[in-house]
Amino acid sequence: MYFTPHRHGFTPFASSPPDAAPEPVVIVGAGPVGLALALGLARRGVVVTVLESGDSVSYGSRAICLSRHSLEVLERLGVGERFAERSLPWTSGRSFHRDTEVLSFAMPHEDGDVRAPMVNISQSEAEQILVDEIEATDHCTARWRCRVLDCTERDDHVGVRVETPEGSRELRARWVIAADGARSTVRESLVLRMSGTSYEGRYVIADIHWRAPLPTERRVWFDPPSNPGSTIILHRQPADIWRVDYQLGPDDDPEVETTEERIRERITRHLDWLGNTEPWTLEWSSLYRAHSSSLDSYLHGRVLFAGDAAHLVPIFGVRGLNSGLEDADTLAWTLSSVVHGTAGPELLRTYAAERRAAWRQYVDQAEKSTLFMTPGTHGYAMTRDAVLTLANRRPVLRELINPRQSGATHSRTSPLTVGATEDEPRSLVPGDPVPDHAVRVAAGGARTSGLNAERGPDLAVLALDSEPEALADKVAALRARLAPGVGVRGLATSREAARVHGAALPETTLLDDSAETLARALDADFGEVFVIRPAGLLLGRFPDLEHLGRCDALADHVLRGGSR
């Protein structure tokens, strides 16, 4: 078996006593989104219970491509190294029409980038890393074999009915997070519906074990001689596992096409055509159809939605889990502020609105990839073939073949975002995800690190070449208002070698930017100050520390979810 999930037993527990205070947070679903959120909350001191109907992490091929941004989220959760060890980085891809190459793309990858734009790792492995971390983390309990039956909103809490191997239980929670996936029971029990589009066209998805000499890149064949009329996608995963996705024709019978014999036959034809001489084994297979749909809101009373329970995006461009991890990242700091009482519940409206808008951004991109990968109508099928035929003669058409691999979403129009104060267009505007970048930490013996690692899970005030002492005062003032829901860190860069080797300051990390690489990467002026939200979005950029204004006002702005 190519992945052997660890089975978790049921740990008995009692219903919440009616006279005791409700639990702060119950998360329904130990999928990757629920697990990441649980870690993000526990790291901020929030006591959290995860209820999972199964007894193990998921088995079989689902998300395999994680974006650079997702890896940043995972690094801030403390599992970055384990993901780096167990995943395969990649940057490029090729597409072929019949036997002719029509596209070769490379995702942006520049000097100073801390990690590759994309890595491949099986979702089962990814979930197992998160489960292992949860088991070693305080404040956080995962309860297996606990199926949530329904949720009922009461005055100051939500009642959660759970079916366990020892009978039913009722938990009372101040906040419930529905991270129970595409067929969310919580969503159903609140009688909520997602709306959107289901695309025509079905894909068979198979994982095979194959010692292939091919590089780690995305390869796609449209109408290949091995399987005329089909589209085949090939991705390498760790441990010689390859993911093969291929499209069925409108007349193919899915029942016949998902038999092992038929899948082997199709894949053999393709691998033979590639000149393969290595043996291979079929490990797992399934059938997939693309959907784009979402709830209208991700906040309903005391119930919040995240991941597939809130929204679905087609797999082409790999946005499902990547968007779910963004949800978890944003929800962790906003909900933690509410649970700790530093923020009011209105901050959660900002979570809901921002993440709904992010789904829209994902869908705009995913829709184009999907219409190209699985054209559902005669018109789209004809134009797709025309584009593929002409792509080598009209290079602009290659852009339509490009899979538009998932990147991070922005929150430029969020009320939390402090708008740009200057007219000059910048490459990094408020609301954008701040890219990770290699940095040199000056104090405590110089060492190489990354901006993301130095920011950690906190709100960061990054001051370029300004007075570290003044920055430290601002950081202390912000921390006094935002902690413990949100931590605050100061990062000061300096161009002067003498200064960076000076004494360490208690509230700030000093970064040696004598080569000015960080300033260039951020498209920043010296003296400028960047306030970076815990989930990595740029809250605002200010000409200098003074323009940051009163820390109380800035803290209020954050805790209220922005100016409305």
Added chain:
Amino acid sequence: MSTPAAPPEHIEHAEFAWRTLSEALDSVPESDREGFLLRLALLAALDHLDAGTLTELVAEARTR
């Protein structure tokens, strides 16, 4: 061939052409698809192409 990115406005135009033509083709009756495409090509030729360019494009479009 590594693909240099085309200017954004060219990409937008290519996307617009792809989607507009796909949807237009889907909106005409099946029996009129060829007629529709020919009328469209004729209009484009009359309004935007000289004889030389039209001849070249006809030759190019023959290659599948």
